[in-house]
Amino acid sequence: MIKSRSTKLGDWVIAFVCFIIILICILPLINIIARSLSNADALMRGEVFLLPKGWNFTAYQRVLTDSKYTWSLGWTAILTVMGVVLSIIMTTLIAYPLIYDNLKGRTLINVAAIFTMYFSAGTIPMYLLLQGIGLYNTWPVLLIPYCLSVFNMIIMRSFFYGVPDSLRESAEIDGAGPVRILISIYIPLSTSVIATLSLFYAVGRWNSYTDALFFMRQEQFYPIQLLLYNLLNALQQIDPAQEVIKTPGVTETLKMAAVMFATVPILLIYPWLQRYFVTGVTLGSEKG
Amino acid sequence: MKKALSLLLAALMLLALTAACAADEELPSIAPPSAGGDDPPPPLPSPSVAEIVEEDPDLDGVFFRDTRQISVLVFDRSTDPGTPAGDNIYTDFLKAEALKLHNIEVTEYVTVSRWDEQDIIPMWLAGGDCPDVCVTYNFQAIQEYAAMDAVHDLAPLVDGYRDRLPHMWDLLTESNIYGARNPETGAIYWIETMLANNLRLNTFIREDWLNALNLPIPTTTQQFEDALVAFRDNAETLLPGNADRMIPFQINSDPGWTAQNLLASFISTGLTTKEHYAMGYDSRLFMLPGIKEGVRLLNKWYNMGLIWNDFAIYKANDSIVDDNLSIGYVGAFQHNWDYPYRADTNITNILREQAGPEATYLAINPFDDDRGGYQKFLGNSFDRKIFFPKTNQDPKASIFYVDMISRPEILVFMQLGVEGINYDVVDGVPVARNYSADDDPAAFEAYVPYILNSVYNIDLTPVINGFYAGNPLTAGAYATNYSGIEPRLISEAIEEGRRDGFVRPNFNVGEITSESGKSAVLDDKRDTTFNQSIIASPDAFDSTFDTGMADYLASGGQAIIDERLERYERAFPGE
Known part of the structure; x- marks a missing residue:
């Protein structure tokens, strides 16, 4: 040209x-x-x-040999994998029925879901809820409460709208039920959006620490970002008391090494999922 | 669906518009606060003191007949290297002592992040999950907990068992224990713990630079300005090769703190207690009369190139602020009374490595006030607040635990650690041992379990912040324990920090409702006003400062003044 x-x-x-x-x-x-x-x-x-x-290299040596950080990194990776699987299942299971015109109460479900994008009850009601249902201070509290993002659900729903109705109808004629249609038609056609949303969920889970800060009291279940948050705070806070009996503090290099330690793993995922990324995000945007 | 969304968005817009309109309401005057209604408010009844409990079937002296169980909150500062905040040799020691002395079993030291306590404790209070003995730094939060009736009234305990709580009373005295007493009801919802050292700010100047330029130690604001001008004009001599990095006077984005002694010198020394109380809400003195002239001087200095050009973008916790001091670019600054000498900042030791052994920051008092003295504000002796949530089933055992952690022998051990490991006694003074992970990893590893997770273990003995003065060992630790610093500098800092110091009056006249939830927004407006006024051109100074002040007052400052005044007059009629 x-x-x-x-x-x-x-x-x-x-x-x-x-x-x-x-x-x-x-x-x-x-x-x-x-x-x-x-x-x-x-x-x-x-x-x-x-x-x-x-x-x-001492800062890296310190971070990599401290079992607190290495365990937390491994735990966060496990959490992220479990979280992504759970989130994708939940997102699919909510997005899929909403494309059926004959679903009763579809508008109500949509409005109820979107309502949560704008309003939340706040930390204390959330705490009371989690305490009431026995999730507080148990490891599933880091997975279940925030496993569904309505924003991601809307992306997936819009993507599903883009799948031609004729495919669904032909399957129905062949006798397939909604579950079979989801598994055999929609999911295989949706790998790009699933990959994209997996990335969104993975990054979200990896970077999140407030749920653990508020709802988890057992240090062995702290995700790496919460350790990092505490480490940075330990450096930055100035107390009125002066230090005379010396307690060794954390250093600037350690802080930066910890930042790298917590950032690199999630950065490594990007190249693997990148090729799905643009397709996944833009395809769903034509309808909605 | 679309309709529902439109409605939702419209509702949100309406909400935003209403909020914007509220912010545009007419500004109240900056004039002295009104005294309230025409009728003088009725005086308050004197609160009575609870009867001493002579006989208590639960107790044999101070020892519970049946083992009691309590849980205790402890702040977690994520000290690294360190030990788990709720499980270490010091918590083990306290548990053993509580069982031995009072038959109290501490079931758990519940940790909460030091920096998120004010978000997490209300959550625990709401869920009934709070430990039995709680502590907070946050005055407004504890006021709110008390207003919600979420905490025990401690008055019957501290008064009723006064004879059996001698250590707590000796350490904290009436001024702290009654510090939070409600003037109307006599209720004590929290105990104000002791701040051992209420020195706050000092002004520091490079003594070696003054000597190099044959300048006297400044004792007036004018002399201080002259010294700054001399630093600026002799930058090539003082900082060869780095003259462009010269900062005659360093402040940061919190000028109300980093120039507070200067600002305080502009406040009339003739203010009454009532005026101080009514207009003294802000920790940075923002609403006290005279502050504007202090800021005007900072504005003048900024425009003369005497103040760090980038100050407004750096906060106190930004490492560059301390680095400027350590490398030696700064001629003068204000900070915590011993800041350049502390082991954690290590400023002076690094400065001497960088700029030569004679380099020294000296504490001085250059800002003369309207009576020729050096008015400055010291902190009061209140520190954190100990409270028992309503879910505490055994407040009596809890108060005996507080008495236990006030015992001198326990404080000495908790503050210093183990002799021979944490410190050695040299000439009757404890000298801290230094361990280095690089030089001797094995020794350092062995030392780690003994590390104090907080300075002086203040998180495990929240009754006091700072060295305990009641024992020669801890009391003597002050001036000699600054590694590499001459004791004369510490003595000067203590003396200059105290000179003409004034503890601003603070009364518990009940909850000031207008203060509730305002601190973040008001602090932000105050800092913005300070910063914008300092960097404004001299012509624009008045309008910048006045606009900012009017906004601050309209956003809640004036309401706080009015309510404080009304409360004060009610508590102290006729004053």
């Missing part, structure tokens, strides 16, 4: 803007890597920007 001069200029402008956006996204990450690998003196002098100074 022959491009006009103005089109070429437009491409360059777009490329430039994209480049700037990439820089904005990637520079902080590189900075964190550099800080996690630098020695404390260089950090304090503000000499570290994109390249480490005075190479120092």
Whole structure:
């Protein structure tokens, strides 16, 4: 295709803007890597920007040999896998019936679901509910209460709308029931949206710590992000009391190493799911 | 479906519009607060003290005849390296002592994140899940818990068993134990614990820079300004190669804290107790008369290039703020009274490595007030608040536990740790042992179980924050235990920090309802006003400050002044 001069200029402008956006996204990450690998003196002098100074691996050594962090990382990975499976099942099971025009109370279910996107009762009622049903301070509390995202459910429902009705009708003529149609037709056709939503759920679960902060009291079930949150707080809070009998504190490099430790695993998932990503998000957007 | 969504969105828009309209309401005047109605409010009845309990069948002296069980809240600061906050050698020690001394079994030390306690404790209160002995840093939260009738009235216990709680009374005294007493009912819903050291802020200046430029130690605001100008003009001499990094006076995005001694010197020293109380809600003095002139001076200095150009974007906890001090770019600053000498910040020791052994921050008092002194505000001796939730089935056992953690011998052990491991006694003074994971990993590993998760173990002995003064060992630990710091600097800091210090009056005149839930929004407006006014051009200063102040008052500041005044006049009629 022959491009006009103005089109070429437009491409360059777009490329430039994209480049700037990439820089904005990637520079902080590189900075964190550099800080996690630098020695404390260089950090304090503000000499570290994109390249480490005075190479120092002790922070990583510390994080990787501390069973608290490694166990928590493994537990968070298990939680994430279980959470994604559960969430995808729940999302599918709610989105699928809603495409049937003859479903009784369909509008009510839709409104009730959307209502929860705008209003929530708050932490204390949630706590009372979880306590009442026996979930509080048990590990399933990190999976069940937030296993369904209405936003994701709407994406999946819209995607299902995009599957031609004729496929469903022909299956019905062949005698397939709704469950069979879901398993044999809709799910195989929906791998891109399932992959996309899995990514959404996985990132959400991986990054979440407030549910554990409020509803989990057993430290062995803390996800990695809660440990990270506590670690960062331990560094940042200033108490009026002065420290005389010395207690060793956490260092800036340790903080950065912990950030990397908690971030890298989820970053690694992206390339695997990326090819589904655009298709999954945009396909469902045509109807809804 | 679409219709329902439209309705929902319309309702949301209406809500947002209503909120916006409310924010645009007419501003109340900044004039002195009105005294309320025409009729003087009736005086309050004096609260009575509960009868001493002479005979108690449950107790043999201070020992319960049957074993009692309680649970205790402890803050978790995620000290790393450290031990589990609720299960370590120090909690084991307390459990053993409680059983031995009072026949009380501590079933669990329930941990709560230090930084989220004010979100989590209300949740536990609502669910009946709170430990029996609770503690909070948050004054407004505990006021709300009391207003909700969610906590026990401790007055019958502290008065009724006064003779059997000698350690708690000796340590906290009437001023703290009655500090939260309701003036109308006599109820005590929480015990104010002791802040051992109420020094707050000092101004520090580079003593070696003053010497290098042959300048006297500033004793007036003008001399201080002259010193800052000299630092600025001699940046090449003082910071060869880094002259552009020179910061004559460093503040951060919280000027009400990092320039507080300067601001305090502009407040009239003739304010009455009533005025101090009525207008003294804000910890940064924002509503006290005279503050504007203090901010005007900061504005002038900013425009003269004497104040850190980037101050407004850095908070106190940003490491760059401390790094500027450690590297030696800063000529003067204000902070906690001993901040540059502390082991955790290690500022002075690093400064000397970076800028030479003579580099020193010296505590001074340069900001002269309207009577020629150095008005500054000290903290009161109140620290955290101990309370027993209504779900506590055994408040009597709980109060004996509080007495136990007030015992001198227990405080000394909890504050210092184990002799020979945590510290050694040299010339009668405890000197902390230092362990390094890099130099001797095995020794460090052996030391880890003995680490105090909080400074002086304050989270396990919440009755006191700071060294216990009642024992020579802990009392003597102050000035000599700053690693690498000359005792003269600590002594100067204590002396200058105390000079003309003034504890702002604080009374428990009942709940001030207008303060409830306001702190976040008002603090934000205050800091915005401070920062915008300081960086404004001198011409725009008045309008910037006045607009910000009017907004602050309209957003709840004026209502707080009015209610405090009304409450005060009711509690102290005729004053």
